[in-house]
């Protein structure tokens with residue numbers, strides 16, 4: 052019999068919410084971590100400690116609490132940078148989540164650099180978060196949207212991607228790992244192809260960063276969005 056090293060009881064013990072029952076009196080089993088993960092005791096303690104002992108405006112005060120809060124905040128930026136292999140923490144921009152990050156790219160970089168008839172290439176497997184901001188720019192600015200198709204096996208059709216690159220898109224944006232299919236896309240290869248055609252690349256890492264180690268510089272993407280709240284972190 053295969054040895055199972057995944058100790059469910061030990062892992063459950065890390066998450067206080069798992070001690071409660073559902074409304075119908077059943078022991079809680081939580082299967083919605085891809086939407087948002089539950090928070091382990093350690094994270095809850097650190098959040099609690101912050102509000103009990105620090106709590107001040109970041110970068111906007113010179114009293115003890117403000118300076119200590121700012122230091123903690125910047126230390127978090129360093130840790131997150133290291134987590135995704137980034138050496139310059141200034142390249143880490145805090146937002147609420149993947150949705151807000153993609154919106155930020157669309158409405159800052161997008162509005163400054165995209166004009167009527169410019170092409171943005173997405174895929175048929177995108178989450179709404181990586182679809183709606185571009186649809187809004189299509190409506191407001193007149194950019195064109197095209198989609199890399201998905202094969203019957205649930206993979207991206209790289210032939211359709213090559214054809215779309217031939218139309219010189221300004222931006223290519225796609226998910227690292229599909230929230231519907233679980234497909235892990237060949238992002239490194241796809242980013243290289245986009246850059247060879249002069250396109251800027253934005254990757255939706257909402258499902259990849261919680262599931263496996265991601266080294267962003269190694270991928271060589273221009274933008275990479277992900278969510279702490281899907282990785283045991285706070286909202």
Ligand SMILES: Cc1ncc(COP(=O)(O)O)c(C=O)c1O
Nearest residue numbers: 086148149150178180230257278
């Ligand atoms: C692939 C993908 N992109 C974006 C999002 C949106 O993430 P958030 O709710 O953290 O903005 C999700 C959420 O499920 C997702 O699965």
